[in-house]
Every structure is written in C-alpha cells, then in structure tokens.
Amino acid sequence: MTATIAGSLVVGGAPASAAAAPDGLTQETAAASCWEVKQNDPTAPDGVYWLVTPRLVAPQQFYCDQTTGGGGWVLIGRGREGWKEGYNGVGTPEQVRDTPAGTAAFAPAQLSSKTIDGLLDGGRVDALQEGVRVRRALDTAGSAWQEVRFSFANRDRWVWTMGGGHVLTSFSFKNPGERSKTTGSGGTSAVFGVDTGTKRVRFEEGDLPYRFRNGWSFGAQVSGNEDPSSYLWAPAGTRGKARPFAQVFLQPKLMTRDLDYGTIGSQGAPAITQSAIPNSNAMTTTWGVAGLANGLSGEANTEVASFGEAGGNVFVGGNFATVQQSEAGAGQVAQPYLAAFALGTGAWVSSFRPVLNGQVKAIAGLPDGRVAIGGQFSTVNGVPQAAIAFLDPATGQLSGPQVVAEHRAAGAVPYVRDFDVQGDYLYVAGSFTHLRAASSTVSASAWDGGRIDLTTGRPDTAWNANLNGTSMSVDASAAGDRAYFAGYFTMQGAITTTSAAALQTTAGAAGVTPHWTPTFSRPMYDAAGNPTGWVYQNAVTETGGRLWLGGSQHSLFSYDRTDFRLISGNVTLKGGDFQTIAQNADSTLIAAGCHCGDWVYEDAYTNPETPTTASEIDDMSLIGVWDAVTGRHVYEFAPDLQAREGHGAWASFFDSTGVLWAGGDITRSVRAGGSRQWSGGFVRFAPRDSVAPAVPTGLTVTPAGGATTLTWNRISDSSSVTYEVLRGNRVIASTTAASYTAPASSEAATYYVRARDAAGNRSATTAGVAA
Structure with missing residues (x-):
C-alpha cells in the first residue's frame, strides 16, 4: 500500500527504522x-x-x-x-x-x-x-x-x-x-x-x-x-x-543516536544551494598575453596591471608584448600594452588594435560606451596623447573629447595609475600635477589626483586632490559624497595624510571629518612621531559601510565608514603586499590580490611576527575573496596559482557576468580535475553554480517481498545529477537511476527524493510518501 502523507503530518527527528545498530557496510546502515x-x-x-x-x-x-x-x-x-x-x-x-x-x-x-x-x-x-x-x-x-x-x-x-x-x-x-x-x-x-x-x-x-x-x-x-x-x-x-x-x-x-538531522514536513525539505562565490578552479585558458613590451621586469612592469569592460569585451592592460593561445606561442600576434578579450569565451578580439608606446595601468568603461585608458604612454596610434586616452571600444581609435595628464616638475613624466567612474565624473589617480583638455590651453591643478567632468569632457578646475606623492588607487563612494585615494603620499594640502586620504566630492576637495588615520602593520616613526617606512598603500575601495585598504607589509585592513574605526585585519605570511582590490556588482564580495603564496592570517594586524592571535590561518595563492558585509575571509575560494617572478596579482576585476579576472605576472593555474594549465598574464574564475536542480516528480513507494521500491521521473538535466533518497529525516542512498530498492523498514517510514548536481546544489525534495 502507498499513500501521500497528509499536509498536517510532520515527521520527527527520530530514526524511522528499527534496524540494527549502524555497521557502515551499506548506505542504508551508514554509521556516524x-x-x-x-x-x-x-x-x-x-x-x-x-x-x-x-x-x-x-x-x-x-x-x-x-x-x-x-x-x-x-x-x-x-x-x-x-x-x-x-x-x-x-x-x-x-x-x-x-x-x-x-x-x-x-x-x-x-x-x-x-x-x-x-x-x-x-x-x-x-x-x-x-x-x-x-x-x-x-x-x-x-x-x-x-x-x-x-x-x-x-x-x-x-x-x-x-x-x-x-x-x-x-x-x-x-x-x-x-x-x-x-x-x-x-x-x-x-x-x-x-x-x-x-x-x-x-x-x-x-x-x-x-x-x-x-x-x-x-x-x-x-x-x-x-x-x-x-x-x-x-x-x-x-x-x-x-x-x-x-x-x-x-x-x-x-554516535548516530546523538546527531540531530532536524525535521522534514510532509511537503518536503527546501532546496540547498551554495553561495555564488568564484569557483576555485580556473576557467580554461583560451588566450593570454606574454612578453615584456618595454623590456623591463619587476613588480612595476608585470604583464597585466589593469582590466576594464565596455561593449561586450574585457580590456586587459599592462606591459605585455603579445597575445597568444598557448605557452609555446600558438596564434601569437604582436599587440603590446592593450588588448581586448570577449566576455564568456575569453577569445582575443582581433579587431581592436590600438598602438601605444607605453604601459597601460588603468582602464574604465565610460557611461557613453567609450573606454578610458591611463598609464605611461605618450602616444596613441601615432598621435601625442599623454597618460590618458578615450578610445572607441570596437576599433581602438581615439574617440570624442580628449584629456592629457601633465607633470610640470623638471624631468618628470606623467603617469596614471587608476580610474574610477562615479556619477558624471572620472576620478584619476597617479603621478601628475595637471589635467588638461587636449583642445585647450586651460588646465586644472590636480596634484596626484583629480577628476574629469564626463558631461563636458574637461578636467574639473575646482577639484584638486592636492597630494604630495603618487596615488596608486582611487575609489569614489557609491553614495557620491567622497573619493578615497591610496598611495605613497604623506600630505593632503597642509594636512598630514599618510598613504590614504578621504576627500569630499564637493568643490575644493576638502578632507572628510573625522580625519582618517590608517593603521599600518609594520610602521616606523620619524622624530615628529609620524609613521614612515613600510606604510605605503596600493589599493582602496568602499563597500557599503566598510572601507578597505591594502598595501605594505602584507596588510588588508577594513574601517568603519562613519568614524574610520579599524574593524578587521588580515596579514599574509609568507608573502607580500596587497596590490589590488575589486568589488563585485552588488558589493557583497571583494577580491584582493598580492604577491603572497602561502597563508592569510585573519584578525591579525602586525608583521613580521607570526600572528599567534589570528583567529584563522588559511591558504592564499596570489588572490583571495572576502565577504564585504562581514569582513570575513571567504576561505572556500582557494585557487592554486603560480607567477613568473612572484610579483603576483596587480589587477582584479569582476566583469558583468560575475567572472573574476586576476592579472599580474601569472603563468599557471589549476582548473577542474586538478589539471594545471598555462595562464598568460591573467586567469579567470567563474562564479560557482548556485542554482538548484529541478525537483523530481512522480514519486511512488511500493513495499514488496521484504524490500521497498521507489520510482520517480527523471528531471530534464538528469545527465548531470545524482538523486538522493531520504527515509525519515536522513539520506539513505544516492543513485543516478530513477529508481531505488531499499531494505524494508520494520516501522512505518516516509520517503522523499531530491536531485543533487555536480556542484553540490540540492533541489527541494518531493512531498513525503509513506509506506
């Protein structure tokens, strides 16, 4: 006899069978x-x-x-x-x-x-x-x-x-x-x-x-x-x-008797899905970059230094010389400093062929569809264009009003290191003194930080970061009220501002109150008591109410946005400085890269001592992911990467499909199945599958001949799923078939079936069927 349980019946947590003590010899008799x-x-x-x-x-x-x-x-x-x-x-x-x-x-x-x-x-x-x-x-x-x-x-x-x-x-x-x-x-x-x-x-x-x-x-x-x-x-x-x-x-x-499997109602149990963090296994390399176009090595000259997206492509910038399909050079084409790769496939876009004479360190897709690039170049497609250029994302040609960066100190060369688009402005970080519209002699003072009004195409003459040293990173708050800079500076105007600054976005770029005074993992102090030495910072971003800062001596710290109180700390050992931070589209995750290849210590704030007070010690291979809301390290993301000289990740980026791109001098990654592959300069990580399979239907349960036979209808993606059979409140078997025969229970039993995909997502169960 079979029957569907009435909706009011709830199956308790006690074992449904009076079988012998678990012996571990079969699925049904699995032990704890x-x-x-x-x-x-x-x-x-x-x-x-x-x-x-x-x-x-x-x-x-x-x-x-x-x-x-x-x-x-x-x-x-x-x-x-x-x-x-x-x-x-x-x-x-x-x-x-x-x-x-x-x-x-x-x-x-x-x-x-x-x-x-x-x-x-x-x-x-x-x-x-x-x-x-x-x-x-x-x-x-x-x-x-x-x-x-x-x-x-x-x-x-x-x-x-x-x-x-x-x-x-x-x-x-x-x-x-x-x-x-x-x-x-x-x-x-x-x-x-x-x-x-x-x-x-x-x-x-x-x-x-x-x-x-x-x-x-x-x-x-x-x-x-x-x-x-x-x-x-x-x-x-x-x-x-x-x-x-x-x-x-x-x-x-x-012991089984001590474990709590919970309860399942007659209508069954809900779906169980994993979070959509990046998969630890890298996506298959289809194209990469190689070589050092300017002939220089070192961490300031890594193959990849920036990513950006526009027009359905991801743009990769850095110091590479060629694009190619394999380490041996299959399909190799000379395309120095900047190239485009298709979303999804990662294939090189051969129609995008700009010609530059120096590294690209910053890329941003603009609201009008153009792509902004910044770096150490002085010409684009043979035309003088210093450190900044706006390009057509399809052809790589200069497009629309242009702005150039200037450095008026004797012998200095302008250098743009980072961009951030917020509202009508493109914020610019780097080493320069002025920003000037290419068609004008009027320039805006912008000491190592400024912004460009995207509605007019001209630099904002009323907004000057006024820093006294190179800024490496800029992030304008989504709230629209602040812009943050990180770098090698010590002053903002007449105010001591060591390596990090929070500025108002209103005219004048005044500092935010209260003043942000960062914590450093290994500072030294000068005669006046100011921190010096290992205090430079490379990356900054704000996610909701939390401000992240990464840099010298292996530190990634976060601060409360309201009062700049330090609220979390991470230090990598052995390893090196954090060099890049990116956030995903909904600001729930940040990805931070470094030249670190061993461990990350959570709730740690000092270096070089091994932090014995750390709450967690997890593996770290050039890039990691953190929960942007809680500040906790997402240890399930644990890729296995190698770098040419160990300079690590200098660029990180979540594209519009949720794929995480990490770039630097990366040469190897591990994809699904443990297979090691060449990854030329950058590697991609798709978000984990977080969608539950469909619920099986048509469950019937038939006791006969000392056994109980269950049958159900296969779901449409049956080739990639395993079915789990539950008796009472626990799984007693897994099978790829659409039926299962279990030993009969000496007591009334309730059965359910659900589907589990290869990623570990589980569908909701069927309604319970009693036998």
Missing part, C-alpha cells in the same frame, strides 16, 4: 563515524565503510583504521612529498580511501576541508580527544613506522595550513620498540618535537633544493633519497629533512 562502527562491532576490520553525519548530508565511503589504539580512526590524507595546504585538498576521496598505503599512495591525496568538517559534524578540531594522528614511515623500505599525535590550542574548523604555524598544546612521538611515548608541549603545526632526528615534525616546503614540496618532514638528521620506491624522499645533494610517506587520521567519536 569509524568509532561507532567499532563500538557496534568490536571485530570490525580495517577497511572502507559508509559514514554519514548531518554535515556530510549523504553517506560517503571512507577508510577506517580499526586496529590502532582500539580503532575508530578515519583516514583524511596520505602521501609522501607534495602535500598541499588548500581548502579543497588534493586528488579525490576515492584515492584516499581506496589506496591508503603502498608506493601507489606516494602522490598525496587529501580530503577537502569541507568533507573533513562533515566527518566532525562541524565539531571543533581542538576538541578531539586524541588530537591529530600522523603515521610516518621511519625507513626507506617502509618496514618501520612511527606514531605522532598533536593537539591544537585553538582550531575550530579543519585546515591543511600546517605550515602556517597553528599553536599546539601538546604532542607525542612513539617509535617501534619503545615502551612509552615521548611527550612535549608547545610548538606549532609547522615545527614541533624534541630533537633534530625522528622526533620532530617540520611541515614546510623547503627551499629550491627541496623543490618547494611540502611534507611531514623529519629533522635535520634524517635523510632520504629520490628512489621512486623509497618511503623517505629527499632530493639528491640534500641532507636531512626527509619527507616520509605519511598518513593522517582523526578519531571523531560520533
């Missing part, structure tokens, strides 16, 4: 942890078991060590050299569980932090009774093994950023034949132990001889070799710090 499997069956052997928690949502298979220390250990990673510190782990869950040991397991595979947090059901990592367990090979043959344990002092969620230096409370080592453990306290996840031999862990990349390959290394007295079958790896010519084959386990002691 390896520990629960072992408690319910003390004879359970090592192997692969089905586990599920409310945070995991659906049953998944994991490898359980049911022997060591009473069993109950779940394997979360294994490998020799080349461990990664990113949120998304390495490889696949299948590689972790199906190849837990042996030489075939030497290439690291690590579960994602999201999956590991699911295994903990969101519980704190520092609350694990046995801490983190690392099993390491002690010899090249893999015949002797060491047991390492360590516990975090303050770790809420799981992270792989061991090299970042999370503070530990305790640790222990036990080698074969030893009657007791060697214990200790203190240290960090990067380095801890009691000697320079086997009883030390150094989680570090090492320098060039070690090829920057992370591992759970021993101390300086333990060497290895490069033999493919050696359980201790170290490059030829090195001594010590061998990377052993290692396995990492956790022992969450979760």
Whole structure:
C-alpha cells in the first residue's frame, strides 16, 4: 500500500527504522563515524565503510583504521612529498580511501576541508580527544613506522595550513620498540618535537633544493633519497629533512543516536544551494598575453596591471608584448600594452588594435560606451596623447573629447595609475600635477589626483586632490559624497595624510571629518612621531559601510565608514603586499590580490611576527575573496596559482557576468580535475553554480517481498545529477537511476527524493510518501 502523507503530518527527528545498530557496510546502515562502527562491532576490520553525519548530508565511503589504539580512526590524507595546504585538498576521496598505503599512495591525496568538517559534524578540531594522528614511515623500505599525535590550542574548523604555524598544546612521538611515548608541549603545526632526528615534525616546503614540496618532514638528521620506491624522499645533494610517506587520521567519536538531522514536513525539505562565490578552479585558458613590451621586469612592469569592460569585451592592460593561445606561442600576434578579450569565451578580439608606446595601468568603461585608458604612454596610434586616452571600444581609435595628464616638475613624466567612474565624473589617480583638455590651453591643478567632468569632457578646475606623492588607487563612494585615494603620499594640502586620504566630492576637495588615520602593520616613526617606512598603500575601495585598504607589509585592513574605526585585519605570511582590490556588482564580495603564496592570517594586524592571535590561518595563492558585509575571509575560494617572478596579482576585476579576472605576472593555474594549465598574464574564475536542480516528480513507494521500491521521473538535466533518497529525516542512498530498492523498514517510514548536481546544489525534495 502507498499513500501521500497528509499536509498536517510532520515527521520527527527520530530514526524511522528499527534496524540494527549502524555497521557502515551499506548506505542504508551508514554509521556516524569509524568509532561507532567499532563500538557496534568490536571485530570490525580495517577497511572502507559508509559514514554519514548531518554535515556530510549523504553517506560517503571512507577508510577506517580499526586496529590502532582500539580503532575508530578515519583516514583524511596520505602521501609522501607534495602535500598541499588548500581548502579543497588534493586528488579525490576515492584515492584516499581506496589506496591508503603502498608506493601507489606516494602522490598525496587529501580530503577537502569541507568533507573533513562533515566527518566532525562541524565539531571543533581542538576538541578531539586524541588530537591529530600522523603515521610516518621511519625507513626507506617502509618496514618501520612511527606514531605522532598533536593537539591544537585553538582550531575550530579543519585546515591543511600546517605550515602556517597553528599553536599546539601538546604532542607525542612513539617509535617501534619503545615502551612509552615521548611527550612535549608547545610548538606549532609547522615545527614541533624534541630533537633534530625522528622526533620532530617540520611541515614546510623547503627551499629550491627541496623543490618547494611540502611534507611531514623529519629533522635535520634524517635523510632520504629520490628512489621512486623509497618511503623517505629527499632530493639528491640534500641532507636531512626527509619527507616520509605519511598518513593522517582523526578519531571523531560520533554516535548516530546523538546527531540531530532536524525535521522534514510532509511537503518536503527546501532546496540547498551554495553561495555564488568564484569557483576555485580556473576557467580554461583560451588566450593570454606574454612578453615584456618595454623590456623591463619587476613588480612595476608585470604583464597585466589593469582590466576594464565596455561593449561586450574585457580590456586587459599592462606591459605585455603579445597575445597568444598557448605557452609555446600558438596564434601569437604582436599587440603590446592593450588588448581586448570577449566576455564568456575569453577569445582575443582581433579587431581592436590600438598602438601605444607605453604601459597601460588603468582602464574604465565610460557611461557613453567609450573606454578610458591611463598609464605611461605618450602616444596613441601615432598621435601625442599623454597618460590618458578615450578610445572607441570596437576599433581602438581615439574617440570624442580628449584629456592629457601633465607633470610640470623638471624631468618628470606623467603617469596614471587608476580610474574610477562615479556619477558624471572620472576620478584619476597617479603621478601628475595637471589635467588638461587636449583642445585647450586651460588646465586644472590636480596634484596626484583629480577628476574629469564626463558631461563636458574637461578636467574639473575646482577639484584638486592636492597630494604630495603618487596615488596608486582611487575609489569614489557609491553614495557620491567622497573619493578615497591610496598611495605613497604623506600630505593632503597642509594636512598630514599618510598613504590614504578621504576627500569630499564637493568643490575644493576638502578632507572628510573625522580625519582618517590608517593603521599600518609594520610602521616606523620619524622624530615628529609620524609613521614612515613600510606604510605605503596600493589599493582602496568602499563597500557599503566598510572601507578597505591594502598595501605594505602584507596588510588588508577594513574601517568603519562613519568614524574610520579599524574593524578587521588580515596579514599574509609568507608573502607580500596587497596590490589590488575589486568589488563585485552588488558589493557583497571583494577580491584582493598580492604577491603572497602561502597563508592569510585573519584578525591579525602586525608583521613580521607570526600572528599567534589570528583567529584563522588559511591558504592564499596570489588572490583571495572576502565577504564585504562581514569582513570575513571567504576561505572556500582557494585557487592554486603560480607567477613568473612572484610579483603576483596587480589587477582584479569582476566583469558583468560575475567572472573574476586576476592579472599580474601569472603563468599557471589549476582548473577542474586538478589539471594545471598555462595562464598568460591573467586567469579567470567563474562564479560557482548556485542554482538548484529541478525537483523530481512522480514519486511512488511500493513495499514488496521484504524490500521497498521507489520510482520517480527523471528531471530534464538528469545527465548531470545524482538523486538522493531520504527515509525519515536522513539520506539513505544516492543513485543516478530513477529508481531505488531499499531494505524494508520494520516501522512505518516516509520517503522523499531530491536531485543533487555536480556542484553540490540540492533541489527541494518531493512531498513525503509513506509506506
């Protein structure tokens, strides 16, 4: 008999079946942890078991060590050299569980932090009774093994950023034949132990001889070799710090009876979608840029320095010499300093061919459809045009009224570094003293900052930023009342304004009250008490009530718009200065780039000391994303990038489709599936799929012959979805078919079905059907 449940019936949180205790042998009998499997069956052997928690949502298979220390250990990673510190782990869950040991397991595979947090059901990592367990090979043959344990002092969620230096409370080592453990306290996840031999862990990349390959290394007295079958790896010519084959386990002691799966009403559960942050996997490279057009290297001469959009294309500016389709130069065309690429496909737009004689550092699409460019050029298409030009976005020809920048100091050359369009004005940042309409001898004083009236095409003679040094970035508030500058200046008029200024947009450009006095992560002070040294700032933007400032000594800080009170701090270590900030269309996210390739410390405000008070330490690879409302780092966005000389990201931009562009001296990125690709100068990240699949229809539930058969109608995009079958309030199975046969329940049961897409979005469920 089948029946659709009446709308008034609510299914409670208690298990719907009186089945035997969870044994982890099938999806339907998935356990909450390896520990629960072992408690319910003390004879359970090592192997692969089905586990599920409310945070995991659906049953998944994991490898359980049911022997060591009473069993109950779940394997979360294994490998020799080349461990990664990113949120998304390495490889696949299948590689972790199906190849837990042996030489075939030497290439690291690590579960994602999201999956590991699911295994903990969101519980704190520092609350694990046995801490983190690392099993390491002690010899090249893999015949002797060491047991390492360590516990975090303050770790809420799981992270792989061991090299970042999370503070530990305790640790222990036990080698074969030893009657007791060697214990200790203190240290960090990067380095801890009691000697320079086997009883030390150094989680570090090492320098060039070690090829920057992370591992759970021993101390300086333990060497290895490069033999493919050696359980201790170290490059030829090195001594010590061998990377052993290692396995990492956790022992969450979760029991199904203690977990809360919530309740589902008779009409079913709502859809579950992920947020539309940028995908960590880069989009496929179709075209890129290469070469250094002016022959100069260094961070002021990176291949890409700016992005802008107009007419359905994204314009890329910088110091590149060519556009091409591959690292080897396929389709290579000389197109120095400025090129256009199509939205969506990223294909080079061959009809846009401007000719410039210097770098492009600033680009902005204008309300009238033209594109503004700024930089270090002095001619455009053979016509004198200093530092600023307005172009036709289709042809690259000069279009409409033109303005030029001037620098009247002896021997100085005008240099435009950034633009921002707000209302009827184009705000300009850089190194110059005047802005002049090309058709006029009348100029506007604009000391390192000014604006152009887009309704007249002329510089605003009544508005002068009046800074005493180069401005690197400008952002005019969406409220229309302020313009912010960041750079290398110390004065705004007669007022001390170190590296950042907030100016009124009314005539005269007076400073905003109260005065903005930024905080710096590593300042020095002159005799008058003014900050000096590492205080320059490279990027500024306002999002709602929060003002973001990024720059020297690895700092990205945010301030309250009303009173300029410091309200959040981020410092990158190891790494370098923040160099670019961009916000998305609805101002919910900011993307900030830097020459940083290791970690970002949240709630940190000083450098160079490792900030032991940081609330979080996450992976950072040249660019990151932050929640513009809360100020928190969005750690799920964790790309894997490489740069030619490590100068990193000097440009970031969200286009009108939500794609994030990041540019600098970038050369490599990782796309879906872990495939590494060439990315010439810039890389694109599409927003994650955040749309739930359609709801399956036509669910029928038929008990017969000691089983219960469910059938439903496939949804239209069935080729890319998996169906989840829920009994009561929890998922008991996943299948790509449109039917499922479950063991019969000894009690009344209510079933639901929903669709899950490849991105992890889940549809609403069907209404409940009782059997």
